[in-house]
Amino acid sequence: MPNACGRSWLLIPKFGNQNQGYADRIGTLHYLRFVIFDNDTRLFFATTFDDDWDAYINDFATLIPDLIDIVFEEVEDYPGIKSPNIKDYIIKSPLTANIFLQCLPGASVRDIRKAMKVKSGLDVLLDAASS
Secondary structure, rough: OOOHHHHHHHHHHHHHHHHHHHHHHHOOOOEEEEEOOOOOOOOEEEEEEEEEOHHHHHHHHHHHHHHHHHHHHHOOOOOOOOOOOOHHHOOOOOOOOOOOOOOOOOOOHHHHHHHHHHHHHHHHHHHHHHH
């Protein structure tokens, strides 16, 4: 499927720094990674998330379905994120990491965001105290 990822390549940045809101809607997402390779004919999607896989896929289907469908619509046999067969489709082509290092074991996205707010508040207090 030559250049099948062409349009997706242009849309993928919407998940990144240009629009963090898409990732924030999921709420359990640590990161998403897209890699387009083999002359734009193959797409690799990797993600790390908190909690249950089924709930995570359901979040894609309910919280950002249009964006997911736009990014993956040109992938061979993609049934659509709202399809009752989407989970079977995803499961048929997983790649398992040989090694996975979790740098913050037990820390959920929610925990990390709370810690960042606490740090921000402490920074304000410490800056005020030192001036």
